[in-house]
Amino acid sequence: MKFQDIAINRTEYFSIGQETDSGKFYLSIPVSNRLVDYEEYYEIDKFSFDQYLEDSSKALEFVEQCRTRQMDHLLMIKPGSNRGSAC
DSSP states (O other): OOEEEEEEETTTTEEEEEETTTOOEEEEEEEEOSSOEEEEEEEEOHHHHHHHHHOGGGGHHHHHHHHTTTTGGGBSSOOOTTOOEEO
């Protein structure tokens, strides 16, 4: 998978972009465990992508749901046993 960030929100710590192999859109958040910092990628639809690109504040509720693991069913890469916590 090749993730290409289109917009980065440095204040709220998330990005939106497109996975170039599949064409799917995503929102990603940084996470870390005791060994490594990495990103979790959540699939979003084109409508949400366009909305978040136009006004990133519209993504904040979704971002918070991702951070509290309420959107795990949308993870593009399933986490391993040593899953990190949202930063």
